[in-house]
Amino acid sequence: MSLRFLSIARVGSTRKQIAVAYGQKGGNQNVAILEKLVQIRHRLARLLGYSNYSDFAIEPRMPMTSRKVLEFLEEMSEQLSDLANRELTVLKELKMKEEGDAQFGMEDLLYYMKRGEQHKVDLDIGEIKRYFPVKLVISGMLKMFQDLFALRFEEIKDVEVWHDTVRLFSVWDASSSDLLGYFFLDIFSREGKYDHTCVVALQNGCMCSNGSRKVPVAVLLSQCPKEFDGNSALLRFPEVVRIFHEFSHVVHHISNRATFSRFSSLRLEGDFAEIPSLLLENWVLREHFPENDVRLLSGHHKVCQY
Numbered sequence: 133m134s135l136r137f138l139s140i141a142r143v144g145s146t147r148k149q150i151a152v153a154y155g156q157k158g159g160n161q162n163v164a165i166l167e168k169l170v171q172i173r174h175r176l177a178r179l180l181g182y183s184n185y186s187d188f189a190i191e192p193r194m195p196m197t198s199r200k201v202l203e204f205l206e207e208m209s210e211q212l213s214d215l216a217n218r219e220l221t222v223l224k225e226l227k228m229k230e231e232g233d234a235q236f237g238m239e240d241l242l243y244y245m246k247r248g249e250q251h252k253v254d255l256d257i258g259e260i261k262r263y264f265p266v267k268l269v270i271s272g273m274l275k276m277f278q279d280l281f282a283l284r285f286e287e288i289k290d291v292e293v294w295h296d297t298v299r300l301f302s303v304w305d306a307s308s309s310d311l312l313g314y315f316f317l318d319i320f321s322r323e324g325k326y327d328h329t330c331v332v333a334l335q336n337g338c339m340c341s342n343g344s345r346k347v348p349v350a351v352l353l354s355q356c357p358k359e360f361d362g363n364s365a366l367l368r369f370p371e372v373v374r375i376f377h378e379f380s381h382v383v384h385h386i387s388n389r390a391t392f393s394r395f396s397s398l399r400l401e402g403d404f405a406e407i408p409s410l411l412l413e414n415w416v417l418r419e420h421f422p423e424n425d426v427r428l429l430s431g432h433h434k435v436c437q438y
């Protein structure tokens with residue numbers, strides 16, 4: 133909420149007020165709790181033979197040592213500092229133009245990044261969403277994943293679900309016609325619903341002792357706006373990327389062939405579990421995205437068929 137506000141609030145003093153209040157959530161009590169937490173974690177790591185808590189926490193993850201993380205960050209910083217400084221200068225100039233000689237603070241960053249984009253491409257970013265009706269994005273995304281992984285999704289109608297907007301699909305291997313799993317799409321926001329976009333593994337896949345396979349089941353939870361007057365609701369582009377990212381987790385969950393449930397699908401080290409979804413996001417983000425696939429996901433809401 134606060135981040136959204138900071139990206140749209142035009143009055144600098146209001147942005148600052150909100151950013152400071154948000155940054156001080158929990159008050160001084162939190163500072164004391166955090167200080168104690170740091171000390172206890174350090175003690176724990178030392179007892180286990182590590183020189184600090186970072187080394188203990190990073191050991192099971194992909195970089196394995198905190199030294200490697202710091203080297204990576206320094207390398208990134210070297211490569212990006214010039215570019216970042218140039219872009220920051222543009223944002224500072226923009227603020228100077230709009231608000232006079234006011235100092236540029238962290239609270240200005242989101243607002244002027246958005247203004248900078250509008251300035252650069254002379255386009256209201258909000259207009260872009262007219263090209264991403266929810267229905268078209270979802271149907272295009274399902275088609276892309278079926279083509280990419282040789283899968284077949286079949287919607288199961290007349291099934292009991294927890295809300296009438298929830299859809300259930302079975303997933304089949306297109307060449308062998310084996311049943312691979314099921315997924316639910318619960319994408320529209322509603323009162324009382326968990327307000328986060330994520331994938332929940334309802335059942336992991338595994339081999340059973342009688343030789344049959346227990347198939348995985350997942351649900352994609354999202355907060356897309358509802359349809360109005362029979363028209364499909366529209367998505368902002370970051371929401372399109374987010375749904376695509378999360379649906380990649382669904383396909384990852386469904387497509388594995390693990391023998392043991394413990395090692396099935398999303399039960400990987402936290403950072404590695406993100407790799408398939410980050411790779412697949414490129415289908416939405418890359419500029420050499422095949423033209424036909426762009427058309428699967430996008431079309432003006434007044435003229436496209438979906």
Ligand SMILES: [Zn+2]
Pocket residue numbers: 377378381406409
């Ligand atoms: Zn993810």
